[in-house]
Amino acid sequence: MGTAASAATLRHLREALAGIDPSMGPRLPDGERQVSLGAPIDAALGGGLACGMLHEFAPIAPMHLAAASGFALALAACAARVGGEVLWIATGFARSEGGGPYGPGLDQFGLAPARLLILRVSRAADVLWAMEEGLRCRALAGVVAELTGDGEAAGLTATRRLTLAAREGAGLGLLVRHRILAAPCAAATRWAVAAAPSRPDAYGGLGRANFDLSLRKNRRGPSGRWFIEWDHHACAFQPTVSVAVAAAAFDRPDRTPMAGTG
Amino acid sequence: MNDAAARLRLRCGMPLADARAMYPSLPVFDADIEADRRLLETIADWCDRYTPLIGRDPPDGLVLDITGCAHLFGGEARLARDLVGRLSRGGFHARIAVADTVGCAWGVARYGEQKIVPRGETEAAVLPLPIAALRIEAGIAADLKTAGLVRVADLAARPRAPFAARFGESLLHRLDQALGRVDEPITPCLPVPSATAEQRFAEPVGREADVLGTVEQLAQRLAEILERRGEGGRLFQVALFRTDGAVHRLEIGTGAPLRDASRVRKLFEERLAALGDACDPGFGYDMVRLAALVTERCDPVQTGLAGSDHAEDLAHLIDRLGARFGLRHIVRLAPQETHVPENAVAVVPAHAAPSLSPRVDKDAENLEQDSLSATRPLRLFEPPEPVEATAEVPDGPPVQFSWRRMKHRIVQAEGPERIAMEWWRDDRGHALTRDYFRVESSDGMRAWLYREGLYGREIEPPALPRWFLHGLFA
Numbered sequence: 194m195g196t197a198a199s200a201a202t203l204r205h206l207r208e209a210l211a212g213i214d215p216s217m218g219p220r221l222p223d224g225e226r227q228v229s230l231g232a233p234i235d236a237a238l239g240g241g242l243a244c245g246m247l248h249e250f251a252p253i254a255p256m257h258l259a260a261a262s263g264f265a266l267a268l269a270a271c272a273a274r275v276g277g278e279v280l281w282i283a284t285g286f287a288r289s290e291g292g293g294p295y296g297p298g299l300d301q302f303g304l305a306p307a308r309l310l311i312l313r314v315s316r317a318a319d320v321l322w323a324m325e326e327g328l329r330c331r332a333l334a335g336v337v338a339e340l341t342g343d344g345e346a347a348g349l350t351a352t353r354r355l356t357l358a359a360r361e362g363a364g365l366g367l368l369v370r371h372r373i374l375a376a377p378c379a380a381a382t383r384w385a386v387a388a389a390p391s392r393p394d395a396y397g398g399l400g401r402a403n404f405d406l407s408l409r410k411n412r413r414g415p416s417g418r419w420f421i422e423w424d425h426h427a428c429a430f431q432p433t434v435s436v437a438v439a440a441a442a443f444d445r446p447d448r449t450p451m452a453g454t455g
Numbered sequence: 456m457n458d459a460a461a462r463l464r465l466r467c468g469m470p471l472a473d474a475r476a477m478y479p480s481l482p483v484f485d486a487d488i489e490a491d492r493r494l495l496e497t498i499a500d501w502c503d504r505y506t507p508l509i510g511r512d513p514p515d516g517l518v519l520d521i522t523g524c525a526h527l528f529g530g531e532a533r534l535a536r537d538l539v540g541r542l543s544r545g546g547f548h549a550r551i552a553v554a555d556t557v558g559c560a561w562g563v564a565r566y567g568e569q570k571i572v573p574r575g576e577t578e579a580a581v582l583p584l585p586i587a588a589l590r591i592e593a594g595i596a597a598d599l600k601t602a603g604l605v606r607v608a609d610l611a612a613r614p615r616a617p618f619a620a621r622f623g624e625s626l627l628h629r630l631d632q633a634l635g636r637v638d639e640p641i642t643p644c645l646p647v648p649s650a651t652a653e654q655r656f657a658e659p660v661g662r663e664a665d666v667l668g669t670v671e672q673l674a675q676r677l678a679e680i681l682e683r684r685g686e687g688g689r690l691f692q693v694a695l696f697r698t699d700g701a702v703h704r705l706e707i708g709t710g711a712p713l714r715d716a717s718r719v720r721k722l723f724e725e726r727l728a729a730l731g732d733a734c735d736p737g738f739g740y741d742m743v744r745l746a747a748l749v750t751e752r753c754d755p756v757q758t759g760l761a762g763s764d765h766a767e768d769l770a771h772l773i774d775r776l777g778a779r780f781g782l783r784h785i786v787r788l789a790p791q792e793t794h795v796p797e798n799a800v801a802v803v804p805a806h807a808a809p810s811l812s813p814r815v816d817k818d819a820e821n822l823e824q825d826s827l828s829a830t831r832p833l834r835l836f837e838p839p840e841p842v843e844a845t846a847e848v849p850d851g852p853p854v855q856f857s858w859r860r861m862k863h864r865i866v867q868a869e870g871p872e873r874i875a876m877e878w879w880r881d882d883r884g885h886a887l888t889r890d891y892f893r894v895e896s897s898d899g900m901r902a903w904l905y906r907e908g909l910y911g912r913e914i915e916p917p918a919l920p921r922w923f924l925h926g927l928f929a
Contacts, residue, residue: 291834296789300790306790312786330765388898391867394828
C-alpha cells in the first residue's frame with residue numbers, strides 16, 4: 194500500500210515546511226529534546242533531563258515512594274506537553290503496595306488522564322518487556338515503569354536494552370524502583386528521591402509538592418543534591434528558596450511569612 | 456461396541472447377561488458419554504478444514520455443509536474419500552454420505568450403500584431406505600413396522616393426514632426434510648467468519664517462524680478481500696490444524712479495523728509468545744487458516760501535513776500489548792460524575808475509549824486556583840488502608856498517625872473536606888460521612904487521611920471514629 198514511502202514523503206514535506214515557517218514545523222529534533230528541572234540542575238545535567246534515555250528513580254525510604262513516582266510522573270507530564278502520551282506500567286503488587294494512579298489527582302498534578310495509558314501486568318519481567326515495547330513507540334512521550342522487587346529483573350543487561358529502546362523511540366524512559374538498589378544499572382541518571390517539607394501558602398495551607406533530590410549517577414556531569422518544587426499550574430519545576438528548607442521554621446507554632454509565596 | 460465384538464455376533468441393545476452367557480470372559484466397560492461428546496467435538500473442530508459450517512448431530516454424527524467447498528478438494532467424491540481416509544488413519548471407522556438434504560445424507564450414511572447421492576436424485580435414494588432412516592423415535596419406527604410400513608416409500612405413497620393424526624407432525628416433517636420439501640438449517644458449532652484464507656502443506660510445518668510467515672501471507676490475501684469490501688478486521692483468528700487432529704485456535708482483537716499483514720503477523724507473534732508451551736506443534740501443522748471473525752468499515756484517513764503521524768503507532772502499540780497481556784489490561788482512566796473519591800474515576804479498556812475528552816469542570820478549576828498543592832492524591836489505595844490516628848479532640852484534625860508500623864508526626868493539616876456518601880446508592884443506609892484531611896508529616900510525606908463517621912452524630916460518643924489513609928500526594 195506504500196505507507197512507508199508516503200510516510201517518508203510526508204516527513205520531507207514537513208521538514209521543508211519547517212524551513213519556511215518554524216511554527217509549522219515538527220518539534221525539535223528528537224535527540225535534542227530535554228526536560229528542564231530548573232537552572233542549577235540543568236547545568237549539572239547539561240541542559241536538562243534528556244529524552245531518549247533511561248532514568249532511574251528510587252525513594253530513600255518506603256514512605257517516599259509517592260514522591261519518587263510523583264517526580265517521575267511530573268517529568269513525564271513535562272515531556273508530554275509537546276505532544277504524545279504517557280504509559281504507566283505496574284504490577285498488581287505495586288498497585289496494592291503503593292496505591293494505583295488516581296485520575297483526578299493526576300489531572301491536578303498536570304497530567305491529564307486523557308494522555309495516560311495504564312498497563313497492568315502480573316510479573317516484573319512483563320513490566321520490562323512492555324517498557325521496551327513502549328519506549329520503541331514514537332507516539333509515547335514517556336514510559337513510567339514501576340518495579341517492586343530487587344534488581345534481578347532489571348540488571349545491567351535489561352537496562353541496557355531499555356536504553357537502546359529509548360534511543361530508538363526518543364521518549365523518556367522512567368524506571369521507578371520501590372527501593373534503592375546498589376547494583377549497577379545502565380540508566381543515564383539515577384536519583385534518590387524524598388519528599389521535602391513544603392512551603393506553606395499565604396493562608397497557612399499545604400504548599401507545592403517539594404522534592405529532595407539526590408543525583409547519585411550522572412553520565413554527563415557531576416552528581417549533587419537539590420531541593421525543588423513542582424508548580425502544577427505552570428507544569429514546571431522551580432528551585433526551592435534555600436531558607437525554606439530550614440527545618441527549624443516548621444517547629445514554630447506561628448509561621449514566619451516568606452517573600453514570594455502565595 | 457467395537458468391530459471385534461461385532462464379529463462375535465454381539466449386538467447393541469443385547470442384555471449383558473446374554474452376552475456373558477455366550478462369552479463368559481467378555482471384558483465390559485461403562486459408556487463414557489461425556490468423553491464421547493468431547494471426542495465428537497474435537498472431530499467437529501478438525502472437520503473445520505473442509506468447511507466452516509459444521510453442525511453437531513449427537514451422539515455419533517456430524518453434519519457438514521460443503522456447498523461451494525467440494526471443488527477445492529476435487530469434487531464431492533474426492534472430498535468424501537479424503538475425509539474418511541484421514542479419519543481411518545486416525546483410527547476411526549466412519550460412514551459418510553453426500554446428499555442434497557441433511558435428512559437424506561443422514562439416512563444414506565446409516566442405512567444406505569451409496570456414498571454420493573447425485574443432485575436431484577434425493578427421492579430415489581431415500582425411498583428404498585428403511586423407515587428408521589428418517590431420524591424418528593425408535594417407538595414410532597417400531598409402530599410403523601408393525602403396521603407393515605417397512606420402507607420410506609411405503610410411507611410416502613400413503614395419504615398424510617392419518618399419519619399426522621396418529622404419530623404427530625414430526626414424522627411427516629422428517630419425511631419432508633429428507634425429501635427436500637422443507638428447508639433444514641444447520642446450527643454451526645463455530646461462528647462463521649466474515650472472511651478467511653487458508654494454506655495447506657504437503658509436509659507439516661512446526662517452526663514458529665514458518666507458521667508466522669504463513670500467517671503473514673494469509674493476512675495479505677485476507678487484506679485483498681477486505682480492501683475490496685472497504686473493511687478492516689477487528690477480531691482475527693488463526694486455526695492451526697495439527698497432523699494428529701488437534702486444532703489450536705488463537706484469537707487477537709484490535710482497537711481499530713486492521714488490514715496490514717505485517718501488523719497482523721506481529722500481533723500473533725505476541726500471542727504465541729504469551730501462550731508459550733500451551734501451543735505445542737507436536738509433529739507439525741498441515742494446515743493454517745486465518746479468519747477475520749469480526750470486520751468493520753475502514754475508510755482511509757487523510758493525514759494532516761502539520762499534525763503528527765503517531766496516532767497509528769499508538770493504536771498498534773495498544774494492540775500489541777493487548778495481544779500479549781489481554782486487551783482489558785491496558786486501560787485509561789475516565790472521569791465519572793460523582794464526588795465519592797474511589798468512584799470518581801472509571802477504568803476503561805484503552806481500545807474501547809481511544810481518546811477521552813479532557814474534563815471541563817469550572818468549580819474544580821476554581822478550587823485548584825486557590826490551592827498551591829493538588830487537592831486529590833496522586834496514588835489511591837483501594838481499599839483505603841486503616842491507620843491509627845490521634846486527634847486532639849475527636850472531631851479535630853489529626854496530630855499524628857501510624858501507618859504500616861511507622862509513626863508519622865503531622866506538622867500541617869488541611870481540612871476537613873467533608874464528603875458524604877451517596878444515599879441513593881446506599882441500600883442499607885450505613886455509609887458514614889467522611890472527613891478528609893490533607894496532612895504533611897515531619898518527613899515531608901503528604902497523605903490523604905479520612906475519619907469515618909461524624910463524632911456524636913453518626914458515632915455514639917464512647918466509641919471513637921476510625922481513621923483511614925486513602926491516598927498519597929507526591
